[in-house]
Amino acid sequence: MAVSEASAPLIPSRRPAPLRILRRYSFAFALLLTVVLLIVNMLTSTGGFGWTAQLAVFAPLALAAMASTPAILSGGGGFDLSISPLMVFTSAAFAAWFVPAGLDGPIVVPLMLALGASVGLANGLLIAILRVQPVVVTLSTYFVLIGVNMAVLPNSVTVSDNWTANLAGTVGPIPGALFLILAPLAIWALIGLIPYRRQLMAVGSNDAAAFSSGVNVVAVRVGAYALGGMFAGIGGLAMIALEKSASASLSTTYTLLAIAAVALGGTSLWGGRGGLIGAVFGAATVYLLSNLLQTLQIDPAWLQVLYGVVLIVAVLFGGLTQRANTAATS
Amino acid sequence: MSSTDQAAPQPPMPMPTRPERRSAPTILHKAKALQDRWPILQIVLLIAVFIYGTSTIEGFSTWPSIKLILVLAAIAGIASMGQTLLILMGGFDLSVAGFIVAGGLFTLSVRNEYDLSFGVALIIVLFVAALMGAAAGNICHRFNIQPLIVTLAMGTLAVGIVQVQTAGGSGYVEGGSAPPWLSKLVSPGSSTLGVSVPPVVAIWALLAVLFGFFLYKTRQGRQLLATGANPRAAEYSLIKTRRVWTLAFAFSACASVLVGLLVAGFSGSINLTAGDPYLFQSVVAVIVGGTVFGGPGDYWRTVVGALFLTVVSVVLVGNGATPAAQQIFYGVAILFGVSLYGRGRRLRDRV
Numbered sequence: 001m002a003v004s005e006a007s008a009p010l011i012p013s014r015r016p017a018p019l020r021i022l023r024r025y026s027f028a029f030a031l032l033l034t035v036v037l038l039i040v041n042m043l044t045s046t047g048g049f050g051w052t053a054q055l056a057v058f059a060p061l062a063l064a065a066m067a068s069t070p071a072i073l074s075g076g077g078g079f080d081l082s083i084s085p086l087m088v089f090t091s092a093a094f095a096a097w098f099v100p101a102g103l104d105g106p107i108v109v110p111l112m113l114a115l116g117a118s119v120g121l122a123n124g125l126l127i128a129i130l131r132v133q134p135v136v137v138t139l140s141t142y143f144v145l146i147g148v149n150m151a152v153l154p155n156s157v158t159v160s161d162n163w164t165a166n167l168a169g170t171v172g173p174i175p176g177a178l179f180l181i182l183a184p185l186a187i188w189a190l191i192g193l194i195p196y197r198r199q200l201m202a203v204g205s206n207d208a209a210a211f212s213s214g215v216n217v218v219a220v221r222v223g224a225y226a227l228g229g230m231f232a233g234i235g236g237l238a239m240i241a242l243e244k245s246a247s248a249s250l251s252t253t254y255t256l257l258a259i260a261a262v263a264l265g266g267t268s269l270w271g272g273r274g275g276l277i278g279a280v281f282g283a284a285t286v287y288l289l290s291n292l293l294q295t296l297q298i299d300p301a302w303l304q305v306l307y308g309v310v311l312i313v314a315v316l317f318g319g320l321t322q323r324a325n326t327a328a329t330s
Numbered sequence: 331m332s333s334t335d336q337a338a339p340q341p342p343m344p345m346p347t348r349p350e351r352r353s354a355p356t357i358l359h360k361a362k363a364l365q366d367r368w369p370i371l372q373i374v375l376l377i378a379v380f381i382y383g384t385s386t387i388e389g390f391s392t393w394p395s396i397k398l399i400l401v402l403a404a405i406a407g408i409a410s411m412g413q414t415l416l417i418l419m420g421g422f423d424l425s426v427a428g429f430i431v432a433g434g435l436f437t438l439s440v441r442n443e444y445d446l447s448f449g450v451a452l453i454i455v456l457f458v459a460a461l462m463g464a465a466a467g468n469i470c471h472r473f474n475i476q477p478l479i480v481t482l483a484m485g486t487l488a489v490g491i492v493q494v495q496t497a498g499g500s501g502y503v504e505g506g507s508a509p510p511w512l513s514k515l516v517s518p519g520s521s522t523l524g525v526s527v528p529p530v531v532a533i534w535a536l537l538a539v540l541f542g543f544f545l546y547k548t549r550q551g552r553q554l555l556a557t558g559a560n561p562r563a564a565e566y567s568l569i570k571t572r573r574v575w576t577l578a579f580a581f582s583a584c585a586s587v588l589v590g591l592l593v594a595g596f597s598g599s600i601n602l603t604a605g606d607p608y609l610f611q612s613v614v615a616v617i618v619g620g621t622v623f624g625g626p627g628d629y630w631r632t633v634v635g636a637l638f639l640t641v642v643s644v645v646l647v648g649n650g651a652t653p654a655a656q657q658i659f660y661g662v663a664i665l666f667g668v669s670l671y672g673r674g675r676r677l678r679d680r681v
Contacts, residue, residue, distance in 0.1 A: 077476065148658065301494040
């Protein structure tokens with residue numbers, strides 16, 4: 001690709017204002033879309049917007065997008081295709097293993113996180129040790145996890161009314177889904193206090209340079225997959241809260257949407273730029289768009305078309321801003 | 331592409347050895363070199379699994395049963411043609427399933443809504459698929475984006491576009507069954523020109539020969555291989571790599587549409603999830619065959635991969651394995667295949 005980018009202007013021109021804002025806050029575009037769509041949604045919806053229920057439906061998508069982000073940030077073709085089946089796998093473990101074993105209440109939360117993180121860790125280690133493209137490794141874990149989900153859940157398992165219902169309802173006056181969505185953001189903010197997040201961005205921008213500066217590139221990348229897996233564990237919880245059951249047929253629900261959300265949210269698909277906030281706003285855009293389609297009572301089959309188009313637009317948008325950025329800085 | 335900056339196949343060295351201290355090639359090195367040249371391990375495993383199948387499943391090695399395996403392998407193999415081409419070029423196609431469903435659904439049933447003849451419907455769907463595939467290839471190359479992402483979008487879009495034309499998006503249209511000649515083409519019972527080989531198998535054999543000729547004996551094939559081996563060097567050699575990407579993705583989309591016809595002919599009808607198994611199989615067949623991202627590789631390796639995959643699947647099902655177990659097998663087979671061939675360079679060697 002470097003070949004075609006060699007045609008950058010010799011004299012750097014002053015960037016137009018929107019581009020400057022985008023460069024500083026990569027999620028600005030998704031934020032704008034979210035606000036506009038939110039207003040349109042609230043105007044068109046009849047009988048109130050229903051924040052609590054809407055947030056509960058939105059939570060798994062937002063978590064899938066956030067879980068996909070660290071791997072993409074780590075660069076080098078980093079990508080975790082197995083997030084969606086992993087979320088279903090953790091929800092399967094919850095419904096088919098933890099609850100029947102009498103593990104109830106918030107003690108399950110660390111278990112779910114650990115389960116997700118260990119699958120993510122396995123992904124990361126396979127990528128690092130085998131030195132195989134992340135896409136290929138996570139594609140094979142994607143297949144394996146779908147198979148495991150089918151084996152664990154031959155039929156969907158219903159979770160009888162328990163504490164997770166609060167996460168789709170309300171905890172006091174606050175919608176429960178907010179806790180789920182804010183959890184990864186809090187973890188992300190905490191990680192910002194240690195060098196790891198900067199190292200992740202450095203590795204994503206230029207792994208060879210990061211390696212030369214003494215960053216343990218392999219460890220940082222493996223950590224990114226483990227972190228994504230952990231967020232997927234929270235996503236499993238969100239799915240249980242929403243569906244009140246676990247079902248293997250949902251394994252691939254969020255694969256495409258999560259990528260579309262991440263790309264729309266301004267995270268560079270080449271790594272090193274972006275973050276979790278962008279993923280949330282990207283997911284909000286995707287969610288509100290499909291919500292609008294439903295409010296307008298358009299044939300659900302059009303959702304497929306919409307998702308495909310949204311992903312392509314997101315990718316094109318990412319590509320164009322990236323190109324504008326490189327052209328303006330070189 | 332990160333996939334294309336790998337060096338020529340190198341023996342895995344546990345320690346960095348200096349050239350002057352390299353010892354004489356051991357048996358292990360020779361075996362590795364031989365394995366890099368020929369898929370010996372795959373063929374040995376194929377024979378082993380076949381013998382195991384013969385001993386555990388009644389009538390496994392009879393001619394009708396072998397014909398069925400060959401038909402299944404032929405469909406999987408033809409479905410892997412586009413994938414082979416793209417992986418050789420350093421690309422990837424996740425839209426195989428989408429275009430299979432779109433092609434099958436449109437030519438068999440949706441055309442009835444518009445009173446189109448089979449031929450016209452096929453031309454329309456091929457044209458649209460070529461456009462969408464070309465767009466995918468062009469976008470991937472232009473913005474250096476993971477082909478996986480763009481083809482995922484295109485596949486979803488392809489299914490969506492056909493699905494919205496069916497009643498209520500059900501993916502079902504009245505009177506949508508495969509024409510008799512199509513069923514005959516893929517029926518394991520039918521014969522080709524009097525020889526007791528199903529026509530689709532004969533077509534597959536012909537395609538395999540043509541494909542090998544195209545890849546290594548034509549200018550376009552060579553350009554594609556050069557693009558996969560080193561896109562930058564190819565660009566300097568005045569190969570229009572973006573055009574190569576665009577055309578290859580368009581080819582893959584069209585090939586998938588045609589496979590949709592074969593799938594529909596084989597099972598009599600087609601539904602929205604009929605393409606999924608072929609997506610898995612196309613990836614597994616190419617990678618297990620030993621074709622690496624950006625080359626080297628060849629289509630006949632994919633043929634071996636498709637045969638291996640089919641025999642293993644049939645043996646698994648014959649011994650009572652669930653779809654879940656098959657799915658897990660696909661995943662593990664991919665990992666095994668790439669770790670054998672497709673390993674990248676160490677980071678410290680790239681600094």
